[in-house]
Amino acid sequence: MSDSPAPLADPHLLFDTADGRRDLVILGSTGSIGTQAIDLVLRNPDRFRVTALSAAGGRTTLLAEQAHLLRVNTVAVADPGAVGGLREALCERYGAGEPLPEILAGPDAAATLAASECHTVLNGITGSIGLAPTLAALKAGRTLALANKESLIVGGPLVKALAAPGQIIPVDSEHAALFQALAAGKRADVRKLVVTASGGPFRGRTREELADVTREQALSHPTWAMGPVITINSATLVNKGLEVIEAHLLYDIPFDRIEVVVHPQSYVHSMVEFTDGSTLAQATPPDMGGPIAIGLGWPERVPDAAPAFDWSTASTWEFFPLDTEAFPSVGLARHVGTLGSTAPAVFNAANEECVDAFLAGQLPFNGIMDTVTAVVSEHGTPAPGTPLSVADVLEAETWARARARELSAKATAEARA
Structure with a gap:
């Protein structure tokens, strides 16, 4: 391990630790991560200042409210058609004589903000559309608080080529946990990473018992409140597979030394096992405030960013092997992660399409992974050492989405026949 490249996320290496308030750009500000980050900022005005916000464009009233509360310089929407509604919402929020923030619009707007002058960019965008802003932030030399795991999954080699050691600070609860546990030891002393999974709403069920799972059942996560795509990914454990790939890329640990264990309470967010037999676990009650605060404030901690345990109350913590x-x-994710090149992008894109098909009632629950597996198999094995470009990623995703839709439609037609 000592001859390996420095990991992308390393708590011992900091790209920038500027004094005073940190200027932040928040991408995906109207989503779950973005709204929680803004809440943290508003509770800590002496630590953070937000200069710009971006969102998809579907919640312009909330975006305008955020812009006014934070007094940002710029707001951006991916949908140009949302500009009129956003300007109207801003005019309603801002008083007479108050200057409105600059408005950017279009598919490149978030990437433009990611490269703007600031200390840290929080990428809270959902989906692989977060890749361009991730690359823009890294190229501009910004510290990247990364909640958009998909950009690392689909563009791993591209991200690794741009990122300086320690420039990325992960915001996922599991990777923020690993990040903190790794701070306690030397990289050469790490034996394995242990990524915890809640098990989702169907922990303990067999494959046969999952055949008739409904949309409503799959959207009822026992621990976390998340958006529909991430919630379904947690039910299928695709989310955990993506996190295994992400851990491999962030910490430069081989796949055979990254383990997944089911922990229903979601108190222990992940663990690091060292060569002397010690295992360090990072634990808090389920809450994203802590990981967000690590992403925005590291190496300093933000007081009361998240709730702590009441150790005077009895509790039971359980751990089970993955079925x-x-x-x-998870096994398929390891496979595509090992293949590298465009294989992870195909896996991610096909899954997103299959989740949409399931939510629309066009695929059964088990059909999600069956279809993704078929698409990955058809994609084949990339040639070793094949260079990767953004165009390659986009082309692979386009093919994977189209093929996943074809197979989903075929499955629907066969079920109705």
Whole structure:
């Protein structure tokens, strides 16, 4: 390990630790991560200042409210058609004589903000559309608080080529946990990473028992409140498979030394096992405030960013092995992660399409992974050492989405026949 390149996320290496308030750009500000980050900023005005916000464009009233509360310089929407509604919402929020923030619009707007003058960019965008802003922030030399795991999954080699050691600070609860546990030891002393999974709403069910799972059941996560795509990914454990790939890329640990264990309470967010037999676990009650605060404030901690345990109250913490037959997604993720090149992009894109098909009632629950597996298999094995470009990623995603839709439609037609 000592001859390996420095990991992208390393708590011992900091790209920038400017004094005073940190200027932040928040991408995906109207989503779950973005709104929680803004709440943290508003509670800590002496630590953080937001200079710009971006969102998809579907919640212009909330975006305008955020812009006014934070007094940002610039707001951006990915949908140009949302500009009129956003300007109207801003005019309603801002008083007479108050200057409105600059408005940017279009698919490149978030990437433009990511390269703007600031200390840290929080990428809270959902989906692989977050890749361009991730690359823009890294190229501009910004510290990147990364909640958009998909950009790392689909563009791993591109991200690794641009990122300086320690420039990325992960915001996922699992990777923020690993990040903190790794701070306690030397990289050469790490034996394995242990990524915890809640098990989702269907922990303990066999594959046969998952055949008739409904949309409503799959959207009822026992621990976390998340958007529909991430919630379904947690039910299939695709989310955990993506996190295994992400851990490999962030910490430069081989796949055979990254383990997944089911922990229903979601108190322990992940663990690091060292060569002397010690295992360090990072634990808090389920809450994203802590990981967000690590992403925005590291190496300093933000007081009361998240709730702490009441150690005077009895509790039970359980751990179980992963059922790889009922939930094959983690094994498939390891496979595509090992293949590299465009294989992870195909896996991610096909899954997103299959989740949409399931939510629309066009695929059964088990059909999600069955279809993703078929698409990955058809994609084949990239040639070793094949260079990767953004165009390659986009082309692979386009093919994977189209093929996943074809197979989903075929499955629907066969079920109705």
